[in-house]
Amino acid sequence: MEHEENARKQSRVRPDGAGKVSGSLQYLTDLYFPDMLFGKILRSSFPHARILSICTEKARQLPGVKAVITHKDVPGLNGFGLIVPDQPVLCMEIARYVGDAIAAVAADTIETAEKALKLIEVEYEPLPVIDTPEKAMAPDAPQLHDNGNVMHRAGHKKGDVGKGFEQCSFIVEETYRVPRQMHVYMETEGGVIVPEKNGTLTVYVGTQHGYKDRFQLARILGMPEEQIRIISSPIGGSFGGKDELNIQPYGAMLALITGCPVKIHQTRKESVISGLKRHPMKIIMKTGASKEGKLLAHKVEILADTGAYATLGPAILDFAVEHAAGPYMVPNVDVEGVSVFTNNGVAGEFRGFGGNQITFALESQIDRLAEKLGMDPLEFRRRNIRKAADAGPLGQRIAETNGASEVLEGISPAFEKRKAEAEKWNLEHKWKRRGVGAAIAMHGGGLGYGRLDPAGGRLSLTNAGKIQAAFGFEECGQGILAVIETIMVEELSCGVEDLEIVIGDTAVVPHSGSTTASRGTSMVWLAVQRMKKDFADGLLTGASRMTNIPEANLRLGNGGIFRRKGTHPIVTYRELAQFLSKDAPLIVSSRFDFPTTPDKIDSGHFLYSFSGVLVQVEVDILTGQIKMVHLDQTISAGPVVNPAGYTGQIEGGGVMGIGYALMEEAVMVEGRYAAENLDSYLVPSICDVPELKVMPVETLAEGDQYGPRGVGEIGTVAVAPAITKAIHDALGHWVQTLPVSAEEIITACGERGMNKWMKTT
């Protein structure tokens, strides 16, 4: 069935594709302006220190230096943060991580700016470094913020876990640890901030939510929001990492002070040190089942390391808590999460948003329990999986979906096949063993109940005769332009050439909310559904007035308005635009909120997508190295909008998941990054990528009115537990810490006597 669907649907060439692959497209960091200066930011020398004094005198005197700023130069609020503005723009008294900004310089060359940074004299008094969440929670720990070291607590209770465990025949309790992963967008943070002659400011810097940047910058600069224009697309990758402000405040202040455009473009090292990472978490799970294989109780404790500042940390913990039982129906659940401040970088928003961490633990538990029960792991899942009309994980009403079962059954046939392949292969190989593992995930889209989550869009016919679709979304590599183009062409029946897509510029786009949380595709589709009738009616009415042909006999088509059965336009959109411009121009807009559960359950989601992951790995018994052989993903996220874009998101997400499971970790030693560049912080290269397969399940529940769901995150979520299960299948060894350590594997092989000479202890 999926094959038919795919065959029916043609992949679209991305509107931005040619420019990107040929390198001709200009990113915002490629821009140059006359009299442009270069900015550099001085970051803290210590992960935790009191700042005794800052002297910028020598730096100012360096020829070519145009401005040096410190906390004294922040005109408005010296703080930013999407939820709580607890991160100083420029530190005054205390630096809480190695990326904390102390000062910034604008100079006529990058080299002069770099030299000037070295001339800024900062006197620090180093303070004890809190480099683990456990240390942060100690009773005598130094407090990093006024409200203490606990950034956020969240929990969810259902039934009585104590009683639940009493009834269990099998219980598994395990502690899982997941790493600090880096986004590694190809384009590091940067752009140009231009002070305009009329006193306004134009900010050419990539972000996931232009209006939110405008709001935060206005607060920092003490300027009305309307005087700031954010041009924020295209972006060379973000994955959540550019949702929060990064270099914008420094560029803006330097531009305002010098009256010149200021460009800041972080080096990779600067990006590593200052940028967000995925939250490392320690997750303790105790899960029990009856001997018939019914899950009865699930107790979860989450300890997250949020680093020095909050950003979206609270929401990420909420998300992890919500997804702690995932797609399984468990009568007794007790989840307690705490996210704490440390001096380890800043953890924040990242593709999967807390889901990847909790899903690794949850799916690992399910596989361990299945082994104890002596039950096929997929059958065990089948016995506990949610039904279409079941409530969501927090007990909230959600849009009906059978996605969980669909993805489970989607991977089921290939599971046996892959296992047979692996067993046959193992007979022929002495020093390598292959194994197969599977995992599933459920992932909420949108920000959840109780969060401002507005969406919207605008359709208009321009004077030049283009059908303009304007959205406040950003293009960060995910392919939103192709999504908008596809939906517009399909829903309005116009041609690609008739379209003009406008995004990423607060001067011209409507509010659509943030380009996060797998919400872009959903929101474009819903917005167009709301606007298409009024907009089409407007066009047809106009055409009818022009031609005296009744509206009922007209239709929209490629190039203009057609007679219902006509083969060529009788009025082109251009002619229609000229005709209509005499009266009021045709503009239709829509503002609505992302659909949420009707139940008042904070952070509860309403629309969910699902993934079923099947992997085959190859373990090198001699070296402990893991090589991926197959990664198959079945995805349930409603109809596919653009097959190439969909496949790209799931494959790319899958590869990111491989990195998370096998090699990515921003190791910190006493609050400092051990790997400051991509020579030692590793992401998979093409040689680490196995054969990939993506199988969409496009069905939605009958009467579903929400259309295609976004697939930006779902491809990353359940990859790691499938990999560790496959390792277990190959060796009989359970992994509980990511990324998988080659030393752990080599030791496990030794302990199992897989080589006759080994005698490791």
Next chain:
Amino acid sequence: MDNGKQALRDEHIASEHEIFQPRGLPEALELKEKFGGEAIFIAGGTLIQLQREQGIELPRYLISLEKATELKGGVADEAGGVVIGALTPLADLRLHYAIVKGCGLLIVAAKGVGSPAIRNRATIGGNIIYGVGDLIPALLSLDAELTVYEQGGFREINLWEFIKNREEMKSFILASIKIPVRTLLDTERTFYRKIGRREAFIPSVVTVSGRCSIREDGRIADIRIAAGGGASAPQRLVRCEDKLLGAHLNSVTLKEIYSDICKEYTPTPDAFLGTRYRKLAAANVIVSELEQLIADREGK
């Protein structure tokens, strides 16, 4: 605008750094003597570029060896062995029949270095002078001889001796590498294995290489075992070699060799992998190769 920026950058380099391109080795050495620690030799420049990116200050004077006529890259099949010019790019090694025929290990080793672009620039000489280059274990197992140019002329030195004595050497320039001819016995096995934290474009964690041949009477006729990786200077595991040379492979148990390798190989840990892993992985690979050698022989 882009060009304007480039000009500024070049100007900056020119103001602080000086690049020399001597036509011959005497002149190159003279420059090095003159500037001492403020100067470095540069050939392909791939490593120096990486170190610069890592924040290591670029020395003020760069002495490029690329124009030194004595150092032309290339390979010659001479009577005593294959001679490889120090400036031969790693990507070129596989183009020479003499290397393909007699030193296949080198091609395997070269193919695992960096990325194609790096291999086009990086030279075999640079890989050796780096001190921890991936080719060194392979060259050790092939008994490579180096020809170095010093004050007073050229001198030949065995690679293993060179590694042990390098600290004491005065200024020198590596001119060429010779892989001596050796008589092939019935059963010979060579191996090279680089282990990194991902499949490709990755620094080595453990690199092992070796060569072992067995006489007709079942005794080991010749053996070289070398191990390096990461920041560990490659070393020949000479105690293991001595123990095995002349011995019946069956008389020394694999378990014993495994344990000996773990004792003799002294790798350097980093933030990602410790000493223990490096020892275990190196020992496993080497012992598996010896086991295979026994199997090969028994198969005959």
